[in-house]
Amino acid sequence: MTPQAVIFDIGNVLIEWQPERYFDAAIGPARSRAMFAQVDIHAMMDRIDAGADFAAEVARTAAAQPEYAAEILHFRDHWCEIAQPAIAHSARLMAALRARRIPVFALSNFGAQNFPLSAAQFPFLRQFDRAYISGEMGLIKPDPAIYAAVEADCGLSPGALLFTDDREDNIMAAAARGWQVHHFTGAAGLAERLVAANLLTREEAV
Incomplete structure (x- = not known):
């Protein structure tokens, strides 16, 4: 048909959609790899994709991971630089x-x-x-x-x-x-x- x-x-x-590439450039490959190893960024995005509020879910994830809080907030504050x-x-x-x-x-x-x-x-x-x-x-x-x-x-x-x-x-x-x-x-x-x-x-x- x-x-x-x-x-x-x-x-x-x-x-x-290659967020690892963005963070490699923004914070350096070593810290980027460490962040993605510790923080389940893709699970955060799955929750947002399933209906969770974007800004609130990013903030919640950042609060739960204080070592990488500033970096995680990039998803909220620099979305258009990441998804491109x-x-x-x-x-x-x-x-x-x-x-x-x-x-x-x-x-x-x-x-x-x-x-x-x-x-x-x-x-x-x-x-x-x-x-x-x-x-x-x-x-x-x-x-x-x-x-x-x-x-x-x-x-x-x-x-x-x-x-x-x-x-x-x-x-x-x-x-x-x-x-x-x-x-x-x-x-x-x-x-x-x-x-x-x-x-x-x-x-x-x-």
Whole structure:
């Protein structure tokens, strides 16, 4: 079946999410490695993505880890420096799909308060036909309930959806519901998949 809508994850698909890289530059590789070894930053982000208040959760985590409190607060105070840059080729693919009038959705584990910060920084994040943001939904990938909620809202059958995500567990959960999927490892691979699905020409997918 030719997909009727393309669904993009955001982190590491449309914008880079490599917080370790930011902290290596900001505080030095040695202290950065020590912080990530001691503080479960990714668990903090999972709580935010699942609906916890962004600023309050960062502050709570900082208070619980006083040795790295100043560094942890960078997530609140320097979010737009951490969650960047845009993945330019992916953004072009999204624009090319929209130019073809192919519906483009987002399905992303992202906090309700920090997503608007990134959308202000990268205006193409405001251009989805539908944006399914986990922190707003109170659901998080790869919980099957979040995929069911997308299906119910968009009204398309699972087989009509083509979903790309950088995490294999998220892809597998979507595939289990019958979605078409693409494991994102780079924009060039996604471009090839969109061409193979007859959604874009090779010229449009550059």
